[in-house]
Amino acid sequence: MLLVNPNKLKEVPSMKVIKVTLPRTLPGIEIRVFSDLHIGDKHCNLELIKEEIDYVKNTPNCYAILNGDILNNATKTSISDSYAELLSPMEQIALYVELFTPIKDKILVLTQGNHENRTYNKEGVDLTEVVAAQLGLKDRYSKTGAVLFLKVGEHKLTTNTKRVPIVYSFYIIHGSGGGRKEGAKAIRLADMASIVDCDIYVHGHTHLPMVMREGFYRTDMSNGVVKYVDKLFVNGSARLEYGGYGEAGEFKPSSLRCPTLYLSGTHKLATAEL
Numbered sequence: 001m002l003l004v005n006p007n008k009l010k011e012v013p014s015m016k017v018i019k020v021t022l023p024r025t026l027p028g029i030e031i032r033v034f035s036d037l038h039i040g041d042k043h044c045n046l047e048l049i050k051e052e053i054d055y056v057k058n059t060p061n062c063y064a065i066l067n068g069d070i071l072n073n074a075t076k077t078s079i080s081d082s083y084a085e086l087l088s089p090m091e092q093i094a095l096y097v098e099l100f101t102p103i104k105d106k107i108l109v110l111t112q113g114n115h116e117n118r119t120y121n122k123e124g125v126d127l128t129e130v131v132a133a134q135l136g137l138k139d140r141y142s143k144t145g146a147v148l149f150l151k152v153g154e155h156k157l158t159t160n161t162k163r164v165p166i167v168y169s170f171y172i173i174h175g176s177g178g179g180r181k182e183g184a185k186a187i188r189l190a191d192m193a194s195i196v197d198c199d200i201y202v203h204g205h206t207h208l209p210m211v212m213r214e215g216f217y218r219t220d221m222s223n224g225v226v227k228y229v230d231k232l233f234v235n236g237s238a239r240l241e242y243g244g245y246g247e248a249g250e251f252k253p254s255s256l257r258c259p260t261l262y263l264s265g266t267h268k269l270a271t272a273e274l
Helices: 046-058 089-106 114-123 127-135 182-194 244-248
Strands: 017-021 028-034 062-067 107-111 146-156 163-172 200-203 210-220 225-235 260-264 270-273
Touching (some): 046 089, 062 200, 089 107, 107 146, 107 163, 114 127, 146 260, 163 260, 182 200, 182 210, 182 225, 225 270
Parallel strands (some): 017 146, 028 062, 062 107, 163 200, 200 225
Antiparallel strands (some): 028 260, 210 225, 260 270
16 A cells, blocks of 8 residues: 655755766876865964965876865854954955965865854855855855765776776765764764765864775675775864964864875775875
């Protein structure tokens, strides 16, 4: 007996999906993760950020992911000190656009962080969407998380097939929570795999640079087979020198070293290193 009319069932909301195809001639690529830059905070290491952007700009096979809290965006009701900001919110937005314009064609994904989200929660203005529009990248922006399908290089599936691009799947989100201890932050990173099945997971927010792996058996419904895969998890770091509300709250200093991802364009292999 059919208890529910399928015509009345609401469509299940889908996740944000971004598809990017890079040249098949690339033997591999490098991806730099920019998250938790906190532009506008007086402890932001702006020179380091500029060096990293210049590296992406000047390295032909290097690309970028912008994963939230690029702006500090301290407000009067937030935990951050709005009176200690070096730049006004409008100046922070302008600098965000100015810094990343030279590599806008190399940005794969932009996400919103909790710092930018402060303005949306209070006033309904999405700061990162404003930046994405100015960079001409609204199609690569997500207010929450995004699944990225990235095609890189090419290979043969079997000896009898034509050459096809290698496809890597990512789940990218700024993140939330995490606690003070390293174990709690690692759990937040690992928990991403319980949301969606992907090859690579990119997280931020906790200011703890981290690389880890987990094995997983992926089912192929179409062919009725099970395949073992090695999942890669990457947590970005902050670009903040010690001080401010972090020191006042007795948080540990953040490492400024952020993991770099490497994807092969000749066979499916993703690695990361600090």
